[in-house]
Amino acid sequence: MTARNRRRGPSRLENFLVYAALAAALAFALLPLLWGLSTSLKAQIDVHKMPPVWIPSPPTFANYADAVFDVRFGRYLVNTLIVVFASLVLSTGLALHAAWATVRFRFAGREGILLVMWATIMVPGIAVIVPLYMASVDLGLYDTLASLVIVYSAWLVPTLVWLLRGFIAAIPYELEEAARIDGCSRIGAFWRVTMPLLRPGLLAAGVLVFVMVWNEFLIGYSLTLSDGNRMIQVGIYYFMTETGVEYGPLTAAAIASIAPIAVLYALLQRAFIQGLTGGAVKG
Amino acid sequence: MTAIARARMRILRPYLWLAPALVLVVAVSFWPLGYALLQSLHRSDYLDLGTYVGLENFSRFMLSEAGLERAWNSFVLVVGTLAISMPLGFGLALLLDRPIPGRNIVRTILILPWLVSNTVAALLWAWLLNAQFGPIAQALNGIGIAMPNVLTSPTWAMPALIVCNAWGAFPLVMVFLLSALQTIPKEVNEAARMDGAKRWQRFRHITFPLVRNTTLVTLVLTTLHCFNGVTIVLIMTGGGPFGATDVMALRVFEEGFKFHRMGIATAGATIIFAINVFFTVTYMRILKNEHGA
Numbered sequence: 001m002t003a004r005n006r007r008r009g010p011s012r013l014e015n016f017l018v019y020a021a022l023a024a025a026l027a028f029a030l031l032p033l034l035w036g037l038s039t040s041l042k043a044q045i046d047v048h049k050m051p052p053v054w055i056p057s058p059p060t061f062a063n064y065a066d067a068v069f070d071v072r073f074g075r076y077l078v079n080t081l082i083v084v085f086a087s088l089v090l091s092t093g094l095a096l097h098a099a100w101a102t103v104r105f106r107f108a109g110r111e112g113i114l115l116v117m118w119a120t121i122m123v124p125g126i127a128v129i130v131p132l133y134m135a136s137v138d139l140g141l142y143d144t145l146a147s148l149v150i151v152y153s154a155w156l157v158p159t160l161v162w163l164l165r166g167f168i169a170a171i172p173y174e175l176e177e178a179a180r181i182d183g184c185s186r187i188g189a190f191w192r193v194t195m196p197l198l199r200p201g202l203l204a205a206g207v208l209v210f211v212m213v214w215n216e217f218l219i220g221y222s223l224t225l226s227d228g229n230r231m232i233q234v235g236i237y238y239f240m241t242e243t244g245v246e247y248g249p250l251t252a253a254a255i256a257s258i259a260p261i262a263v264l265y266a267l268l269q270r271a272f273i274q275g276l277t278g279g280a281v282k283g
Numbered sequence: 284m285t286a287i288a289r290a291r292m293r294i295l296r297p298y299l300w301l302a303p304a305l306v307l308v309v310a311v312s313f314w315p316l317g318y319a320l321l322q323s324l325h326r327s328d329y330l331d332l333g334t335y336v337g338l339e340n341f342s343r344f345m346l347s348e349a350g351l352e353r354a355w356n357s358f359v360l361v362v363g364t365l366a367i368s369m370p371l372g373f374g375l376a377l378l379l380d381r382p383i384p385g386r387n388i389v390r391t392i393l394i395l396p397w398l399v400s401n402t403v404a405a406l407l408w409a410w411l412l413n414a415q416f417g418p419i420a421q422a423l424n425g426i427g428i429a430m431p432n433v434l435t436s437p438t439w440a441m442p443a444l445i446v447c448n449a450w451g452a453f454p455l456v457m458v459f460l461l462s463a464l465q466t467i468p469k470e471v472n473e474a475a476r477m478d479g480a481k482r483w484q485r486f487r488h489i490t491f492p493l494v495r496n497t498t499l500v501t502l503v504l505t506t507l508h509c510f511n512g513v514t515i516v517l518i519m520t521g522g523g524p525f526g527a528t529d530v531m532a533l534r535v536f537e538e539g540f541k542f543h544r545m546g547i548a549t550a551g552a553t554i555i556f557a558i559n560v561f562f563t564v565t566y567m568r569i570l571k572n573e574h575g576a
Contacts, residue, residue: 018378022389025375028450029393032407035418039410051421098304105297113301120312122563124511126532127556130539130548131315131322134330154311157304186296215400217514222540233402237518240406247410254403261398269391273458276397 033258040064040252047248063252067239073253075228076235080214083148083231088209091153092202095160100190102161103168104176117158125155125218133222143225151223152213160205163278167201168194200271207268208275211261232257316556319549327545340550344534349526356441357510357530363445364452364509369502371449372456379457380464390461397454405518408447409434437527440520444528447519448509456501463497464490496569503566507559531555 034054039047041059067073098117102110132151133142141147171194179189213231220231230238236253265272323340327333344350375393379386396404412433414420420430433439467490475485491498513536516522522529522537531551539548 015383018381018383021374022378025371026389026392028371029396029454032404032411032450033395033399035411036407048416050416051424052416052418054418094304094307097300101297101300107294107297110297113305117305117308120308122559123312123316123556124507124559126511126513126535127552127559128312128315128319129536130545130552131318132311133539134322134545135315135318137330150307151311154307157308161304187300211398215398215402217400217402218536222536233400236402236406240518247416250406251410254406257403258399262395265394265398266391272398273394277458277462 033255036251037255039247040255042248044246044248063248064256067249067253068256070249072227072230073235076230076232079145079228079230080232083145083152084210084213086145086149087152087156087213088206090149091156091160091209092205094153095157095205096164096195096198096202098157099161099164099168100194103165104173104186104190114161117161120155120158129218129222132219136223142223143229145224145229147223148220148231151219152209152216156209156212159208159278163205163208163275164198164201167198167204171197200274203268203271204274204278206275207264207271208278210264211272211276214257214261316553319552319556322545323550323553325546329543329545333546336546340546341554344538344547344551345554349529352526353529353531353534356526356528357532359441360444360448360516360528360530361506361509363441364448365502365505367445367449368452368456368505369498372453372501373460373498375453375457376460376464379461390457393457394454396450397458399451401451401512401514402518404447404451405515408443408450409519412443434520435524437524440524440528444516444519447515448512451515452505452508455504459497459501460494463494467493496572499569500566503562503569507562510558511555 038054038056040063041061042056043060043062046053046056102114136142136147141150175193175197176184176186176189179193180186184192215233216231217233217237220234221237224230224234227238236250236257239250239253322332324335324337325333326336326339345354379390399407411417412419414430414432417430423430431439433443471489472485475489480488511532513532516528516530516533517536520528522533532555535548535551535555538544538551
């Protein structure tokens with residue numbers, strides 16, 4: 001092989017090593033998920049079979065029927081969807097207008113206000129959870145879904161402002177100005193002209209809100225008490241601790257709880273990465 | 284409306300659109316910090332502020348023997364998680380930056396652990412590592428090693444937590460670095476290659492300096508996520524056995540919601556917040572350098 005050829009492409013050995021390394025990483029990433037999936041499809045006697053088997057024969061959906069169609073699981077699901085939707089409306093509504101105001105207006109204190117808002121990235125949940133619990137009891141919001149919506153929205157707003165500012169700034173201001181010449185108010189121009197063009201940004205924002213609220217445990221656990229107000233992760237935690245661990249139905253509930261996110265991810269990869277990296281930078 | 288009133292309205296307008304978001308953020312993030320600081324100086328009587336005790340809660344949280352051990356455990360958990368997730372995420376980003384067939388599907392699958400909640404991650408790892416019915420115990424058994432019950436073993440409980448944390452953390456490192464690597468023009472590396480730079484030299488002197496800042500950012504993000512995390516420890520070991528995996532964040536949670544000693548809990552929370560500030564300020568310095576350079 002000449003030097004020129006070697007420069008052009010990797011050798012066969014190198015290719016082999018690359019794929020071997022990727023295969024090992026894939027195994028690491030998938031092992032817990034596949035083992036959980038396997039267990040969730042097993043009949044109860046096979047869950048504790050020795051030696052363990054990977055492919056259940058025959059696979060059964062009984063665990064999914066037990067876990068997912070359980071009345072309680074249904075309620076957790078509905079609760080979670082309510083909180084996701086309410087948090088989405090509240091946090092995106094507030095963040096969208098805040099982001100717009102800071103992109104399109106110049107005013108005293110603009111940088112300072114943004115800095116104060118973004119400084120909340122330094123405030124982790126564990127640092128404020130106890131005062132939030134005490135306040136929610138004082139205000140009569142303890143053990144309500146509303147308390148969760150308020151806290152989640154407040155945590156999401158700074159990240160969403162960060163994320164949406166980028167998308168708003170990318171849309172030429174001349175479009176809003178043209179609408180104003182046609183008689184729109186400033187906010188009207190934003191609503192009618194810019195907002196429809198923000199669809200990719202709103203999608204990324206929606207993904208961020210959905211994943212954050214869906215996966216959150218600490219606040220959901222600390223600010224609610226009754227079974228009727230549990231979120232999905234909290235419900236899974238109680239499944240795990242209440243009745244002694246039944247791994248068949250438990251893994252079924254766990255896998256089922258991942259499914260909506262995995263499906264959305266498959267459909268909206270771009271928005272997912274945008275939302276999650278925005279969220280990671282400012283979360 | 285008079286002209287003056289209209290002008291005043293025009294000045295106020297941006298503040299009006301900004302105010303609701305700001306009020307919510309201040310009420311839910313800053314107010315509790317202030318209250319935590321106040322409460323941490325008092326011996327609480329459940330939800331009442333209680334009597335002033337100075338810094339007693341801080342010393343009880345931090346300076347007791349168990350407190351120092353918890354700080355050490357937090358440190359080990361964070362460093363262990365970084366030691367796995369950083370090289371793994373970085374290495375995978377380098378591999379996936381190459382034009383190899385199938386890299387999109389591999390990348391898509393490798394991101395999955397990032398999307399799984401800490402609750403479910405902890406549950407799945409606990410079950411995978413089960414010494415009686417798990418496939419890993421079975422495989423070890425096959426080569427004549429009896430697997431201990433890792434989650435109740437003082438030696439193995441912490442490594443198990445580290446592996447679970449690293450599993451959830453490496454995709455973030457990979458995604459951030461991959462996007463940083465893809466902003467490096469191919470010509471830069473090509474030119475260096477023409478000049479006879481070896482692969483390691485190119486990495487050392489060209490690639491790495493260009494993604495250094497991104498690397499540091501992912502380092503800080505992973506550190507904080509792991510340091511502040513309660514869920515995985517709570518579910519996998521509950522801080523046990525015998526405090527072997529008791530970390531600072533978990534203790535704050537337990538002081539508050541198990542023992543209802545709000546003074547000690549808020550003292551711990553204040554310490555954790557201070558550590559977060561330290562790391563975030565470092566993080567902002569890095570970002571500033573990135574934009575300044």
